[in-house]
Amino acid sequence: MPLSQVSRVKSEPMTPVRAIKRKKIQSDTSSSDEETPLASSPAKRTASGAVRMNGALEATTTSNGKRKAPIKRSGSGDKDSEDDAPIAKGKRVANGKAPRKPPKKKVKEDNDYSGGGEGSDDDKPIARKAPSRVKRKLKEESDADDETPSDDDKPLKRAPAKKTPAKRAKKEKNGSEAPLDKKNGKAKSEGSEEPAKKGRKKKEEEDADVFRWWEQQDPDGDGTQKWQTLEHNGVYFPPPYEPLPRHVKMKYNGKPVDLPLETEEVAGFYAALLETDHAKDKTFNKNFFDDWKKVLKKYPPRDSTKITEFNLCDFRPMYEHFEAEKAKKKAMTTAEKKEAKAAKDTLEAPFTHCVLDGRKEKVGNFRVEPPGLFRGRGDHPKKGSLKYRVRPEDITINIGEGVPTPKPNMPGKWKEVIHDNTVTWLATWTENVNGNHKYVFLAAGSSLKGQSDMQKFEKARELKSHVDRIRQDYTADLKNKLMADRQRATAMYFIDRLALRAGNEKGEDEADTVGCCSLRCEHVTLLPPNQLVFDFLGKDSIRYYNQVTVDDQVYKNIKLFKSSKEDDDDLFDRVSTSSLNKHLASYMKGLTAKVFRTYNASITFQQQLDMGTPEKGTVQEKLNAYNHANRMVAILCNHQRAVPKTHEQSMGKMRDKLRGLKYERMKLRHTLFAIDSKYKKKKQYAEDESDLDDDAIAEHEDQLKVKELERVEKKFNKDNEKLAEDGKDPLDDSVLKDKRKEVEEDFKRLKKERGTGKAVLKRERPTEKIEEAIEKLDERIKTFKLQMEDREAGKEVALGTSKINYLDPRITAAWCKTHGVPVEKIFSKTLLTKFPWAMEVDLDWKF
Template structure:
C-alpha cells in the first residue's frame, strides 16, 4: 500500500505553497466555557473558515462604557490595544498592556513581489459611501446557487441567503456545486456574474464605491425561517459619528444560568481514599475541576495551584459536613464526579431525535424574548444575551491566573442601559439590578465586572446589527483613507530615523516596525497579567541584532502567541536599535521614550482618528488586495481560485501573526481525506474495469489502462468490507427509525425479515465485489452505455483533481488561523468584488455569519478596489 503522505501529482500541487521558516508553532489554550463574555481560549478549529458550515462568533469592536463608568478605566481611550480582536463582550477595566505583534518576513514578499508597499500612486483614491456618484446600470437577474453536500468538503453547507427583488443583494447565478462530490463547472461553462446586488444604488466607475439611496427596509429570508425585516442602514443617509447612538432602546435584559443542582448522594469526591460530604457551594467548585479532569488544563501546574487556592477559600466558608480536613491537592480524587458527568453526557447524547427537538423547542421558547431588542423602533438582534456561568478561568497561553474561580454573576452585579421611560426588564433570578442608566452615547445594553481580571463584560447588539455594521464600515473606510496620507507619513518617519532628538528617533523606529511588520502598538502591563508585549513595550531581550542588517524578534504577542521573525531592515533602523540597546539591561524597555498614547497622538496629526491599529488594518487589506490581483489564475477552476484566495489570506495571517498550532485532529482529518481520495479512485477504477470488460478498444487508451497507483489489494478488500458494514448499519438505523415512526402513528412495526433481507443484499454485493477483485474486470448493477461511463470517468477525474487541491490547501493552512483577519482586518468588499470579478460564489468563502455581518459589503461591483 502506498504511503499516506500526499497523493498529488506534480501538476496538482498547491498554487502557492506556504513558506514560513521562521514562524513558531505556539498555539492557544482551550475554549473558555460558555460565552462571548471573554475571548474564546480555544484554537480556531480546523474548519473554522469553511463557508456556511459552522457559525462563527464574530468579534465586536469595543464600545466606550457609560459616562458614569468611564472614570473607572485606567487608560485613555486612545491607547491602541487591538480592539478588533477584543471579544464581543469583553473590555478591560484596566487597559491591557499587551498588544502582541504579528508578522513574518516571508509575508513581506510573495513570488518576488513586495507584499506591503507604498500606495501613493494608487489610482483608487479613498472614498466614502456618502459621496455622490454617477449612476450605472444594474446587473441582470441572477439565479439561485445550487449546492450539494459532501462529506469531504467543509461540513454540511447551509443554503445561501435568498433575497427579494431589489431589497438585499442577490445570490450569484453561477451553477457551481459543492467543491467535492459534485461537478465543478469551468468558468467558461457558466454565465459570468458581473454584479452581486440589485438594490437601488449608484456606483462610481472609478472605484465601485456606493452612493446610498434612501430606501430603508428590505426583506431577507433564511432557509426554513419566516421572512424578517432587515434595516438597510447603508442605503439611508446616516451619521452616527456624533455622541448620540440611538434615540430609543428597549430590551429584556440578560439570561442568567440556572442555579446549581447538587450531585446525587452516591457521587462523592474522595480525599485520601475517603468520601467527602461537600455542601453545595464547595461541591459546585469541585465539580468545575472534575469536569476538566482529562483535559490539558488539569495537567497544568499553574492551573491546579490557582484552582486549589480558590477552592480552599470556598471550603473555609463551606467546609465538608463529615469534618474531613482538605489541605493537600495531591490527595484529592475527583474521578467519581468526572465519571458521573461523563455518564450524564452520554445520556443526553442517547436521547431520541424527538426528545432532543422538544428540549430545543423549550430552550428556544424561553430565550425568544431575549434574542431581540427594539432600537429606534426597529427590531434588532442582541449578540450575547446569556450571562457566562461560574467556572474556572482558562485564559490564553501562559496566563498567570488560569484556574482561578470565576464567580456566579447575579443581578446586583449588572448595570442595565435602556431608553428613558421604557419598562425595566425583570431578571430571571431573584435580585435587583445594580443600576439602570439611559446613556444614548454608548451601544451596550448591559455590563458587569468579572472578578478574575477585573474586566468589564458587555452585552452588545449582534454582529449584523446596524450599529455594528456602521462601525465596521467606518473602520475600513478610515483604513482606505490612510492611502492618501501613507506616503507623507513614511517620508516623515524615514527622515526622523536620523533625528538628533532621541524621542523622535525612537518614535520613528517604532512607526517603521508598525508599518512594515504590522506590529501592534503595545501597552504597559500589570504584574498579574500575561507577559505579552507589543511594539512600544518591547524589551531589549526581545530584539537581537545580527550583522549586517538583520533583526531577530522573539516575544509573546497577543494571547501569548509567540512572535518570531528574522527580518532584514533598513540600515539606519539597525543602527538605531543598536543605539537604543546600549547601556541597558535585557529587562529594560527598548523604547524608553515612546508610549502608545504619544505615538497615536502623533499619528492623529496626519489624519483624524489615525492610530497604530488603523495601520494594521490598512496593511492587512492592501496586502490582501495585492496578493489577489497578482495571484489569482485566469481560466482556472473554482477550487484553483479558492486556493489562490486562501493563499492570499495566509499571507495576511502570517503578516499579522495569526498563528495557531496544528489542530490535534489535523492528522486524523487528513487521514479521512486520504481515505476519501482513495474511495474516489476506487470508483474510477471500477468504471475503468467496466469499460475494459465491455470493449477491447479501451485497452489501447492510456487513460483507461493505467492502474490507480495507490490502490492495492489489501486496501481494496478493507474498503469493500467497510462499504458492506456501512450499508448494514444504514439499513439497521432506517429500520429502527421507520418502526419508531410507525409505532408513534399507531401502526404495526415492520417484521425483522425486512431488515434481514437488506442485510443479505449487502452481503451478496460484497461477495460479488470480492469475485471481481484482482481480475481487472467489473460489471455494474444496471447496464449503462459506454459513452455514459466515459463521461462518469471524466467527472471523477475532475473530482479527484479538485479534492487534491482541497487537501493541499488544508495542509498549507494547518498552522495559520485565517478567521481573525477575515473577520477583523480584511475589508469584506475586497472579497465581494473579487468573487464577482472571478465568478466565484461568495458563499464558498464567507460563512453565513459573515454574510450576516457584512451585508453592506455585498453592494460593490467587480471593479471595486481597496
C-alpha cells in the same frame, strides 16, 4: 514598499519568559510641531510596508500550477503582541477596582475567558463619535484567533436563493447584447427572473426585515447619539447548579467526601476537565486549588474532612458521572433532541432581540457566561482561577427612558439602570478574574455593528492618501537628533513594516505580554550586519519569534537604544502608545497604530488576489488562490495557531475519501472493460488508479461494508421512530435481517471481482453514462486533491481572524463577482449576516 517573498523562521523551543516589573514609561519630549496637521499627499496606489524576511512563501503556497504570475509578496512572520486598540488616557483599571459607573468610551475587553460567553470582537464598545458616512470614528477591534476555527471560518454548503433585483435594465431595442451589470457581473436582460423556488418566500421576507442603513444619507445622526429608543429584556442568566446524585462523590486520600453544594460545584468544574491538557498544567492546577481552598474554608465538607493536599484529591468519580451524562445526551432520539432544543429556545426567546428606534434588532451575546475555571490563552498566569457566578447585583442595564425595566430571570435586582443613548451596549458587568468589563451588544449583523465595521475599513482606505507622506517622514526621523523623535520613528517603522501592535502598560499580576512600544531590550537581539531577532510573548501569550533584515539606520538605532541598558529596561523608553497615536492623529483624524494594521492587511490581500488568481482556473483553484492570499495576511498579522489535535485524523479521513473516489473510478473502468475490451486501449481508462493495490481495495471494501450495515440499521430505527410517532406498529425485525442479507450478498460479489479487472454494476447503465461518470470523478479527484493541499498548507495559520477583523469584506465580494466564485464558499452565514453592506459592491471595486 512592495511586499517581498517572506518566510517565517522556525522557532526553537520556547524558553520561559521572566515576569519583570517594567520601569515607568517616560513622557514624550518631542517638539510641539507634532500637533500641527501636515498636508496630505495625493492619493496613489500604495503597497503594504512589510519588509523582506528570510524565506516562508513556499510553506504556504499550494501547487496548482495555474497562477498568472508567481507571488512576489507576502506578509511578515509577525507574532501577535500587545493589545491592538488605541490606548485610552490614563492607566487601565486595576483588577477588582472598577469605577462605580461603567465608562462610556472604549474599555479594554477580555478575550481570554472560557465558558458560555461570546469572546469575539463583537464585545467591544463602539466609539462615541461618528460624524459622517466616510469620516466616521473608527471602531477598535481585537483578534479573536482561537486555536479551533469558529463557524465564521466554515463556508456555507449551499448558496441561498439569490435576491431578485428591484429594477432590471430594459433590453436594448437594436437587439444587441445587454450591458454588463457592475454589481453582479451578469448581463442585464428583461424577463430573466428565475422561477420561484422552495423557501424563496421566506428569504424575501427576511430581506424585507433588514434595515438597509448603508443606503441612508446620514446613518449616524448627529454623530454622538446612537439611538433614540431602546427596549430589551436584559440578559439571560444560566440555570442554577444541579447537585450530583448522592452516590457520586469525589475522594480524598481514597475516601469519599461529603461536600456542600457550593464546594461541590467548584470541584465539578475541575472534574469536567480531568482528561484535558488543562489538568496537566501546573499553573492551572495551582490556581484552581488555591481558589477552591478559599471556597472550602467558607463551605467546609460536612464530614469534617480536611482537604490540604491537591495530590490526594480524586475527582475521577465525578468525571465518570459527567461522561455518562454526555453519553445519555448523545443517545437521545431525534424527537427528544428536538424537544430539548425547543424548551431551551423558549426560555431564551425573550432575550434574543431588542427594539431599537422601533426596529426589532438581534442581540449578540445575550447569555451571561456561567461560572467555571478561567482557561485563558497561551501561558496566562491566571489560568485555572475560579470565575464567580454573575448575579443581577453585578450588572448595569442600559435602556431607554420611560420603558419598563426588565426583570432578571433569577432572584435579585440590577446593580443600576441607566439611560445612556451615546453608547451601544445593553448591559455591562466586571468579571472577577482579570477585572475586565464585559458588554452585551447587538448582533454582528445589526445596523450599529455594520456602521462600525464600515467606518473601520473606510478609515483604513483613507490612510492610502497619507501613508506615503507618513513613511517619508518617519524614514527621515530615523536620523533625528532628538532621541524621542528617533525612537518614535523606529517604533513606527516596526508597526508599519512588521504589523506589530502598539502595546500597552501591564499590571504586575497580568501576563507578561508586550507590544512595540513596550518592548524590552531582552526582546530584540542584534545580528550583524543588519538583522534583528524578535523574541517575546505577544497577545494571548503567543510567542513572537522572527528574524528580519532591516534598514541599516534602523539597526544602528536599536544598537543605540540598547546601549547602557539592562535586559529588563524598555527599548523605547521615550515613547508611549498614547504619544505615538497622538502623533499619528496629526496626519489624519482618527489615525492610530491599529489602522496601519488593518490597512496593511487589506492592501496586501488585494495585491495577492490580483496577482495570484488564475483567470481560467477552476473554482477550487481560485479558492486555493484566495486562501493563499489570506494565509499571507495571517502570517503578516501573526494569526498563528497550534496544529489542531484533530488535524491528522481529519487528513486521514480525507485520504480515505480520496481512496473512495479512486475506488469508484476503478469500478466504473472495470465495468467498461467487461462490456467491451477495446476500452483497455484508450489512454484515459488504461492506467490504474494510484494507491489502490489489492490490500487497499480489500480494506476499503471492508470499511464500506461496515458503513453500509450501520446505515441500514439507522434507517430501520428511524423508520420505527416515525411509525411510533404516527401511532403505528413498528417494522418487524425480519425487515432488518433481509436488508443485512442483501448487503452481505453485494459485498460477496465485490470480493469475487477483486483482481479480475472486470466488474458489474448493481444497476445497468449505458456506456455513455459510465464514461460521463468517470469524467466527473476525474474532476472531483482533482478538486479534492487541491482541497487536501489547501488544508495541509493552512494547518498552522488561523484564517478566520483576518477574514472577520482585518480584511475589507468588499474585497472578497468584488473578487467573487469578478471571478464567478459563489461568495457562500468563502463567507459563512454568520459573515454574510455581518457584512450585508459589502455584498452590493461593484465587481470592479478595489481597496
